[in-house]
Amino acid sequence: MPDGKTLVYGIIGDPVDHSLSPLIHNSIAEMFNQNFAYMPFPVKTENLEEAVKGAWSLGIRGLNVTAPHKENVIKYLCEVEETAGMIGAVNTLLWTPEGYKGFNTDIYGLDKAFANDGFDITGGDVILLGAGGASKAVGILFAKKKAGCIYILNRTIASGEALKARINGFFPEAKIEVLGLNEYDRIPNFFEKKFNVVQATSVGLNDPEKAPIYEEEFYKHVNVGYDINYNPLESLFMKKVREQGGTAFNGLHMLLSQAVGSYEIWQKGSLDE
Numbered sequence: 241m242p243d244g245k246t247l248v249y250g251i252i253g254d255p256v257d258h259s260l261s262p263l264i265h266n267s268i269a270e271m272f273n274q275n276f277a278y279m280p281f282p283v284k285t286e287n288l289e290e291a292v293k294g295a296w297s298l299g300i301r302g303l304n305v306t307a308p309h310k311e312n313v314i315k316y317l318c319e320v321e322e323t324a325g326m327i328g329a330v331n332t333l334l335w336t337p338e339g340y341k342g343f344n345t346d347i348y349g350l351d352k353a354f355a356n357d358g359f360d361i362t363g364g365d366v367i368l369l370g371a372g373g374a375s376k377a378v379g380i381l382f383a384k385k386k387a388g389c390i391y392i393l394n395r396t397i398a399s400g401e402a403l404k405a406r407i408n409g410f411f412p413e414a415k416i417e418v419l420g421l422n423e424y425d426r427i428p429n430f431f432e433k434k435f436n437v438v439q440a441t442s443v444g445l446n447d448p449e450k451a452p453i454y455e456e457e458f459y460k461h462v463n464v465g466y467d468i469n470y471n472p473l474e475s476l477f478m479k480k481v482r483e484q485g486g487t488a489f490n491g492l493h494m495l496l497s498q499a500v501g502s503y504e505i506w507q508k509g510s511l512d513e
């Protein structure tokens with residue numbers, strides 16, 4: 241039962257009713273026998289400023305932030321940690337006496353999940369499908385970990401170029417090529433190699449019949465395929481990777497690792513990356 245000493249945490253977004261974060265965080269707290277409560281708080285965009293200020297006044301120790309507020313919330317924070325600044329979005333707020341400090345645990349979560357699942361980045365060429373919000377953390381992690389060449393394949397070339405410019409702004413030495421989704425055959429020596437691929441488009445999300453690329457030829461050259469989504473648990477992208485003998489993962493492990501990152505921030509005030 242909550243009492244006068246209960247530390248309150250939560251998630252703000254719109255919607256939040258399907259979020260797994262309350263389950264994850266309340267389970268972690270239970271495991272460590274902490275006096276902790278984590279609640280979902282649906283917040284409309286027009287109420288975001290009031291919600292953040294109100295939560296701070298109420299002494300809510302930490303918040304996760306999900307769509308559509310991950311970028312907009314930044315203007316209501318007292319400070320933004322470096323990685324979150326690179327991505328231009330936050331997913332974790334930590335209460336401080338000056339206001340909330342913003343963090344982003346996406347890169348931390350991806351890094352932990354990749355390391356655990358044998359998805360090697362350093363030195364090898366990698367393919368990133370997508371150039372939207374979710375792709376930023378992936379691209380920045382690839383550059384940070386010194387991937388060989390990063391091939392960004394996206395439906396809209398201009399968005400791919402914008403992501404490339406963002407990554408090169410922080411990592412000028414990163415080698416990045418932008419191509420259309422069906423231009424994988426323009427990757428040098430594509431047909432002689434196998435690639436580690438991250439699927440970060442929203443194609444296939446909630447729809448097991450859809451994938452960003454359908455041709456079997458592409459999937460024959462996937463070594464490890466990571467779908468950052470976890471609904472469905474096996475996307476068509478993952479199914480096709482497996483059918484061609486590759487290894488595939490969904491985004492659940494990343495989600496859990498991101499949550500562990502938030503938990504660490506709330507316990508220690510920072511994240512060791």
Ligand code: ATR
Nearest residue numbers: 370371372373374375394395396399440441442443
């Ligand atoms: P998220 O935050 O989930 O990344 P987003 O920022 O809207 O969402 O990005 C969605 C990604 O999926 C983008 O890479 C988008 O491609 P565009 O930049 O061309 O819009 C990609 N995407 C969405 N619908 C798509 C479709 N039907 N076919 C191909 N790519 C699609």
